[in-house]
Amino acid sequence: RGRMAKSKFEYVKSFESEDKLLPNCWIVVRVDxxxxxxxxxxxxxxxxxxxxxxxxxxxxxxxxxxxxxxIVISYGDSDEFSFILRKDTEIFNRRGFKIMTYINSLFSSSYVYCWKQHFDVKLKFPPFFDARIILYPTDENLRDYLSWRQVDCHINNLYNTTFWALVLKGGLTNQEAEKRLCGTVTADKNEILFSEFNINYNDEPEIFKKGTILLRKKIRSPNSDHFKKVIIPLHEDLISEKFWNIHSEILTIKSGQEYAYDSVEALP
Ligand code: ATP
Ligand code: ATP
Ligand code: MG
Ligand code: MG
Ligand code: MG
Ligand code: MG
Ligand code: MG
Known part of the structure; x- marks a missing residue:
């Protein structure tokens, strides 16, 4: 660092700890x-x-x-989002603090930056997010991680849907609804929704039940040679084999490689 003269204070820099992440592992950053x-x-x-x-x-x-x-795939629901970086990424020399804090900071500032496009009500105070960074050595670990988050989305959503039906439509207080749901299993909640509120949980919007998967695709518009790169949102099951067969590039993509779809219609 040319201009910066060495000073007697500079030794404090040596207290910084090494944070280079293990090579060849999937890198996951989750914010909440x-x-x-x-x-x-x-x-x-x-x-x-x-x-x-x-x-x-x-x-x-x-x-x-x-x-x-x-980032090859992201998954989010509720107030959380997970970002998955290619296992062979050399971004920031794989320094974990850099990767995690930049992603967290850009996510938080974008949330505030875009607030007005989505809400009429003014922001009353600055929202903020925690972040963690996790390494997964195998494809199976990564798939299980994403499955874990999507199952969590489903469990929370079924609970919340039933809870708020009891409160908003059933006239229960929050405490009464909580007590009513204590110890219930999935089938019980589906039954309460159906028999008391005529709600078929299966008919709830997919974005609520499945969360959002963000993927990169290079698509060719029909009747044209023009390609464009897009980030597409999907609200579907990522636990089954089917998802990983259709989107097999997620696990195999290398740096600088492109993957193409023939047309928008080729997307599921
Ligand atoms: P990196 O991403 O590695 O941090 P950087 O461009 O942010 O790269 P820094 O060493 O952090 O580099 O230096 C911050 C730079 O931002 C300064 O060199 C200066 O050019 C600019 N900068 C920051 N604050 C001010 C300010 N108040 N007025 C003018 N320029 C500023
Ligand atoms: P912590 O700081 O520990 O994360 P938290 O209050 O954020 O506490 P979470 O477990 O992260 O708790 O749950 C997020 C909560 O935010 C949900 O339980 C729900 O109350 C609220 N929430 C998030 N997204 C939405 C949404 N789209 N619509 C309505 N409520 C939401
Ligand atoms: Mg600086
Ligand atoms: Mg939270
Ligand atoms: Mg929490
Ligand atoms: Mg949360
Ligand atoms: Mg800087």
């Missing part, structure tokens, strides 16, 4: 909103699922993917 239970109330989110808030989360995640090209 701080106290969004409260944040969502203060900003008048619709319960149980405010679609504006989900679209804002997805928008912020797209901003992150637009900047960090080594």
């Amino acid at each position: 909103g701080k106290s969004f239970h409260k944040f969502s109330e203060k900003h008048e989110f619709e319960k149980p699922n405010d679609i504006r808030a989900l679209h804002l989360m997805n928008r912020a995640a797209v901003k992150v993917m637009e900047h960090f090209k080594d």
Whole structure:
């Protein structure tokens, strides 16, 4: 660092710890909103699922993917998003703190930056997010990680859908609804929704039940040689083999490689 003269203070730099991540592992960064239970109330989110808030989360995640090209897939629901970087990425020399803090910071600032496009109500205070970084050595570990998050989305959504039906349509207090649901299993909640509120859980919007998967695709518009790179949102099952067969490039893509789809129609 040419201009910066060495000073007697410079030894403090040596206290910084090495944070280079193990090579050849999938890198996962997950961010999660701080106290969004409260944040969502203060900003008048619709319960149980405010679609504006989900679209804002997805928008912020797209901003992150637009900047960090080594992210091959992202998955989000509620107030959280997971970003998966290619296992052979050399971004920031695989320095974990850099990768995690930049992603977290860009996500948080994009959430605020895009707020006005999604909400009429003004931001009352700055939202913030925690982040963690996790390494997965095998493809199976990575798939199980994503399956874990999607199952979590499903469990929480079924609970929240039933809870808010009991409160908003059934007239129960929050405490009564909580007590009613204590110890219930999936079948019980489906039954409450169907028999008491005429709601078939299967008919709920896919974005609520499955969360959002963001993928990169290079698509050719029909009747043209023109390709464009897009980030597409999917709201479907990623646990089954089918998803990984259709989108097999996620696990095999190398740096600088492109993968093409013939047309938008070729997408599922
Ligand atoms: P890196 O991403 O590696 O941090 P950088 O461009 O941010 O790269 P820094 O060493 O962090 O490099 O230096 C920050 C630079 O930002 C300064 O060199 C200067 O050019 C600019 N900068 C920061 N604050 C100010 C300011 N208040 N007024 C003018 N320029 C500023
Ligand atoms: P922590 O700081 O520990 O993460 P938290 O209050 O953010 O606490 P979470 O487990 O992260 O708790 O849950 C997020 C909460 O944010 C949900 O339980 C829900 O109340 C609210 N929330 C998030 N997204 C939405 C949405 N799209 N619509 C309505 N409410 C939402
Ligand atoms: Mg600086
Ligand atoms: Mg939490
Ligand atoms: Mg949270
Ligand atoms: Mg959360
Ligand atoms: Mg700087």
